Amino acid sequence: MADPILDVRGVSKSFGAVTACRDIDLDVRPGEIHALIGPNGAGKSTLIKQVAGGLAPDSGRVFFDGQDVTGLPTAARARLGMGRTFQISSLAMEFTVLQNAVLGALGHRGGVFRFFRPAMKDAGLLARAREALDQVGLAEFEALRTSELSHGQRRQLEVAVALTLEPKVFLMDEPMAGLGAEGSHRLMAFLDSLRHKAPILLVEHDMDAVFTLADRVSVLVYGEIIATGTVDEIRANEQVRSAYLGDEALP
Amino acid sequence: MDRETGLNLALLGVMLAIPLWAMAADEPFLVTLTTRAVIFAIAGIGLNVALGFGGLVSFGHAAFFGVGGYAMGILASHAQGYMPLIEWPILVEGTKSMPVIWLTAICASALTAFAIGALSLRTAGVYFIMITLAFAQMLYYFAISWPAYGGEDGLSIYLRNAFPGLNTMDPIQFFAICYALLLAVLFLVARAARAPFGLMLNAARQNEDRVQAVGQTPYRLYLVAFTISGAITGLAGALFADLNRFVSPSMFSWQTSGEIMVFVILGGVGRVFGPVAGAALFVLLEHVLGGVSDYWHIYLGAILLAVVLYARGGIFGILTGRDTANG
Numbered sequence: 001m002a003d004p005i006l007d008v009r010g011v012s013k014s015f016g017a018v019t020a021c022r023d024i025d026l027d028v029r030p031g032e033i034h035a036l037i038g039p040n041g042a043g044k045s046t047l048i049k050q051v052a053g054g055l056a057p058d059s060g061r062v063f064f065d066g067q068d069v070t071g072l073p074t075a076a077r078a079r080l081g082m083g084r085t086f087q088i089s090s091l092a093m094e095f096t097v098l099q100n101a102v103l104g105a106l107g108h109r110g111g112v113f114r115f116f117r118p119a120m121k122d123a124g125l126l127a128r129a130r131e132a133l134d135q136v137g138l139a140e141f142e143a144l145r146t147s148e149l150s151h152g153q154r155r156q157l158e159v160a161v162a163l164t165l166e167p168k169v170f171l172m173d174e175p176m177a178g179l180g181a182e183g184s185h186r187l188m189a190f191l192d193s194l195r196h197k198a199p200i201l202l203v204e205h206d207m208d209a210v211f212t213l214a215d216r217v218s219v220l221v222y223g224e225i226i227a228t229g230t231v232d233e234i235r236a237n238e239q240v241r242s243a244y245l246g247d248e249a250l251p
Numbered sequence: 252m253d254r255e256t257g258l259n260l261a262l263l264g265v266m267l268a269i270p271l272w273a274m275a276a277d278e279p280f281l282v283t284l285t286t287r288a289v290i291f292a293i294a295g296i297g298l299n300v301a302l303g304f305g306g307l308v309s310f311g312h313a314a315f316f317g318v319g320g321y322a323m324g325i326l327a328s329h330a331q332g333y334m335p336l337i338e339w340p341i342l343v344e345g346t347k348s349m350p351v352i353w354l355t356a357i358c359a360s361a362l363t364a365f366a367i368g369a370l371s372l373r374t375a376g377v378y379f380i381m382i383t384l385a386f387a388q389m390l391y392y393f394a395i396s397w398p399a400y401g402g403e404d405g406l407s408i409y410l411r412n413a414f415p416g417l418n419t420m421d422p423i424q425f426f427a428i429c430y431a432l433l434l435a436v437l438f439l440v441a442r443a444a445r446a447p448f449g450l451m452l453n454a455a456r457q458n459e460d461r462v463q464a465v466g467q468t469p470y471r472l473y474l475v476a477f478t479i480s481g482a483i484t485g486l487a488g489a490l491f492a493d494l495n496r497f498v499s500p501s502m503f504s505w506q507t508s509g510e511i512m513v514f515v516i517l518g519g520v521g522r523v524f525g526p527v528a529g530a531a532l533f534v535l536l537e538h539v540l541g542g543v544s545d546y547w548h549i550y551l552g553a554i555l556l557a558v559v560l561y562a563r564g565g566i567f568g569i570l571t572g573r574d575t576a577n578g
């Protein structure tokens with residue numbers, strides 16, 4: 001089995017009396033989609049933040065590509081190859097769709113401290129940005145102001161910006177929320193093919209999507225991972241059924 | 252050519268036409284007045300790099316305006332008194348050469364801005380406003396209590412500094428120098444605003460998380476922006492000192508910081524040409540209202556309030572019908 005690209009070991013985080021993450025172990029291996037599911041407030045986003053940076057764990061370590069990144073700032077982790085999408089879209093809202101994508105391409109390429117040639121006329125950046133927009137189905141909206149996009153489209157743009165970073169792992173916090181049936185299916189098909197480029201840690205509420213896409217699933221409940229396994233193992237897991245999935249028919 | 256470009260060119264045209272006409276009509280005072288507007292515009296363009304593009308609300312840009320002014324005052328006073336600036340370990344003489352003075356002013360104010368920025372940018376919001384104000388006040392009191400360079404009374408320079416091939420004491424020739432510098436600064440800032448640096452800085456103003464997620468560090472962008480911002484305002488300070496042939500601690504005062512901010516807000520925050528319009532309007536109001544009442548600042552305050560409340564894009568926002576400069 002290939003070494004994990006991302007390895008979370010014993011991470012805990014509390015906010016006052018609320019324990020959002022308790023001694024979490026989780027890894028993401030090359031070529032896989034690892035879905036992280038759990039009810040609202042389980043601590044999924046909190047875990048993503050500790051992996052991507054911006055929130056320091058109370059204890060535990062995060063290893064990425066063989067390196068301990070626990071103390072690194074967010075920007076450094078992004079440069080090492082973490083491509084993150086936010087649960088609540090976090091884009092430059094005054095920019096056009098294309099500008100946001102170029103921003104990603106620029107951040108990845110570097111050379112930010114250049115003061116003379118227009119960024120939006122840089123053929124290399126534009127090509128990378130347009131390719132990413134095309135991949136998520138936003139090509140025709142490139143001239144739109146980001147604030148004019150629907151919530152679903154903003155999610156797509158988040159994914160597109162992450163693509164421009166050519167990351168070694170994707171960290172996606174509910175990329176399909178608000179997308180509608182058609183958009184969801186399109187994005188699902190895309191993520192399905194994306195895993196071969198870089199593995200994905202996927203937080204998702206849409207169970208159809210999770211059970212179709214995921215190679216492995218981890219179930220987070222009240223800050224604890226109660227099970228990790230293949231889709232079939234998770235479906236069959238009694239604890240998961242009672243704690244989270246309920247007894248309704250599972251997909 | 253879109254409407255905003257047309258307005259920009261019209262504005263530059265008017266600022267060139269007024270002194271030319273005034274010279275023909277033998278009204279040197281109007282030339283000087285327009286020169287004042289041009290210099291204020293440069294100061295405002297400087298602040299706009301921090302405030303407009305980076306969202307850094309500095310209430311301490313008088314620090315850089317003053318450093319630029321004193322760079323001129325110190326160099327020129329040594330030169331006119333035939334006193335070397337430094338004798339040991341190397342001999343450094345004063346100078347009356349404008350280009351050398353500008354370069355010194357730019358470097359000194361850039362260094363000051365780098366130092367103040369490196370400390371202040373660790374804070375944000377109201378704290379940033381207060382700490383930049385505090386640094387400028389420190390320099391203000393320092394200038395007041397520095398007898399070697401005039402203390403409270405400031406420094407008088409008898410003759411304007413020299414520029415090769417020009418008679419700088421002639422108002423229209425000095426205007427031409429300032430106007431040319433304005434064009435150069437506008438050009439460079441407009442380029443930088445569209446360059447990778449400007450794009451990333453603008454993004455940081457809108458959303459720091461986004462900038463970090465694409466692997467960049469907002470603090471560094473801010474620090475570079477603040478340094479450039481201070482350097483431009485410092486250049487304006489040197490020109491202002493030369494215009495008046497006088498430097499005083501009031502260049503460091505918080506009122507000066509406020510006025511520079513007014514140029515930017517009146518004109519339209521975040522637009523390259525905004526401060527030009529703002530400074531022109533400010534000088535116009537200062538002249539017209541100042542003639543009507545000693546308390547003209549009250550009217551200015553009312554106008555400013557109206558702009559902030561009803562026209563967030565400043566004059567340019569009103570004239571172009573757009574709030575921001577993007578997209």
Ligand SMILES: Nc1ncnc2c1ncn2[C@@H]1O[C@H](COP(=O)(O)OP(=O)(O)OP(=O)(O)O)[C@@H](O)[C@H]1O
Pocket residue numbers: 015018019020038039040041042043044045046047087
């Ligand atoms: N900054 C914070 N300060 C205090 N409490 C927080 C903070 N961030 C998260 N929490 C709490 O931690 C718990 C986990 O939140 P988190 O956002 O990680 O859940 P989630 O699994 O992502 O939920 P959702 O499915 O709704 O997105 C919640 O109880 C939340 O209220």
Ligand SMILES: [Mg+2]
Pocket residue numbers: 044045046087173
């Ligand atoms: Mg969440």
